[in-house]
Amino acid sequence: MNLIWLRTDLRLYDNPALYFACQNGKSRVVFCETPEQWQEHHEAPVKLGFRSQLLTDIQHRLHELGIPFEVIQAERFEQLPEVLLKYCKKHKVSGLWFNREIPHDEQVRDQQVATLLQENSIKCHPCDNEFIVPPEQLRTQQGGIYKVFTPWYRSWMTQVSQLPATLLPEPETQAAPITVHSDPVELSNSTAHRNDLWPGTEAAALECLQKFCHERLHTYAEKRDLPGINGTSTLSPYLASGVVSPRYCLWLIQQTYADHSNDWREDPWLRELAWREFYRYLMLNFPALSRDQPFKSETRFLLWESNSENVQAWQQGQTGFPIIDAAMRQLHQTGWMHNRLRMLTASFFTKLLLEDWHLGESYFMEQLIDGDFASNNGGWQWSASTGCDASPWFRVFSPIRQSEKFDPDGAFIRKFVPELDTLDANAIHNPPAKIRDNLGYPHPIIDYKEARERVLTRFENLKVMTPQKGIRH
Incomplete structure (x- = not known):
């Protein structure tokens, strides 16, 4: 008997x-619930609700195939070796199959499980699932690890271009x-969760991806930064829970371009999938990223403020900057935020x-239906100028200018x-004080020019005080 352990790979296809477990013989499937660990990892309740529905769908579909499925319980990762061993003995399991995960805690968990099971003559079969290109194939000319996206991406694209277009079918x-x-x-x-936006089934995920590729992929570059329109894939909740594989996304991009006789290698959405993979590559090769460390080690000495009132205003969408407030309210109402706005709110x-x-x-992880540790960590470190390939420390976005550029008619602001x-397209980005008072909308919690000078001074001081080094692992 084989046992398949599902984690962030909640799908039957590819x-x-x-x-491979089902090809190897009779199989069972489990998902391990670890609520105390999830809380420590800031897993959003809305994401757990989404996964509950996904698991219900998987349970039904596996049962139709005659494959038993169960959810088993443990509070924390360190309890899982004994829990899984007990389950394996009960069901006479000879081999455990699972797809590898990237973060440090998950890797330690898997090693502890494998050690105990193998001591009890139960063989473990870890499989590769997270990467389109195996990370060990991506090395610099000197054999080192890439630390900058652009050269990594060139190497990645070379490998992707040579990959066979093969996907694994559902089990029989x-x-x-x-x-x-x-x-x-x-x-x-x-x-x-918002089931109207993201139905919790694999069929809905595949339909979402196919619809995007057929209807919006070719306009993605020009519409991706406009939050007031449906210009992105909105596929991230499905990717974060592994309901669709990145390999399938690549395959469908290639098929879509083949239908239009264009070169799929230039596709801007494929580049976004590459960023997702790059952040995983970094977390795999620099485990300190999983342990709350900045990539640029000198930024550990950056002097942060600690203004609880400002933090609360930001969380509640009450900063007095309409585009920031609209973005944060979108997060609360949907469990999701447009990618351009994630950058703006994090930079703010x-x-x-x-x-x-x-x-x-951590706040984003607690709210996001698509909370993905590697991508979220990478995005926040980019915005804070603490990470690999980070935004230059002297780039400080003006929320008002960004609002005027990417939500010019104020459609997104009006929605959230x-x-x-009632304000026109000129006033809505930065309403005058009197209008704010009349409408009950807060005044800005900071002065942009003063705040900009403050952060530039802090980074200048940091630059003088510390040598420029990357993270050590």
């Missing part, structure tokens, strides 16, 4: 561990359908409020800051 029927009634999965600490938090990026990083709905 799932290496699931496919194993036995008669399992007809015993199973209750819907409801993970601990989960809350309802770290550069203009000068608050520690760790606070913003309805108290400003």
Whole structure:
């Protein structure tokens, strides 16, 4: 008997561990619930609600194939070796199959599980799932690890261009359908998600991806930065939970371009998938990133503010900067935020409020339906100028100018800051004081020019005080 352990790979199609285990013989599937660990990792209740629905869908589909599925319990990762060993003995399991994960805690967990099971003559079969290109194939000419995106991306694209276009099918029927009634999965600490935006099924995820590629992929470059329109893929919740594989995304991009006789290698959305993979590459090769360390070690000495009122205003969408407030309210209402706005809100938090990026990083993880540790960490460190390939420390975005550029008619602001709905396209980006008072909208919590000078001074002082070094691991 084989046992497949699902984690952030909640799909049947193109799932290496699931496919190869089922090819190897009779199989069972488990998902391990670890609520105390999830809380420590700032997993959002809305993401757990989304995963509950995904697991319910997987349970139903596996049972139709005659493959047993269960959710098993442990509070923390360190309890899983004994829990899984007990389960394996109960069901006479001879081999455990799982897809590798990148963060440090997850790697330690997997090693501890593998050690105990192998001591009990149960073989472990880790499979590669997170990367389109195996990370060990991406090395500099000197054999080192890439620390800058552009040369890494050139090497990555060379490898991608040579990959065979093969995807793994769903597992075949194993036995008669399992007809015993199973209750819907409801993970601990989960809350309802926006099912109208992201239905929790693999079929919905594949439909979302196919619709994007057929209808919006070719306009992605010109519309991706405009939050007031539906110009992005909105696929990130499905990618973060592994409901679609990055390999399938690549394959569909290639197929879409083949239909239009264009070169898929120039696709801007593929470049975004590459950024996602680059952040995973960094976290794999620099484990300190998993342990709250900045990539640029000297930025550990940056002097942050600690203004709880400003942090709260930012969290609640009450900063007095309409585009920032609209973005934060979108986060609360949907569990998701447009990518351009993630950059703006993170930059506002770290550069203009000068608050520690760790606070913003964990807050986003606690709210996001698509919370992805590697990508979230990479994005926040980019915005804070503490990371690899980070935004230059002297780049400080003006929320008002960004708002005028990317939401010129104020459509996005009107949707999420309805108290400003009556204002015209000129006033809505920075309403005059009297109008703010009349509409009950707050005054700006900081003066942009003063805040900009403050952060530039802090980084200048840091530059003088410390040598410029990268993270050590």
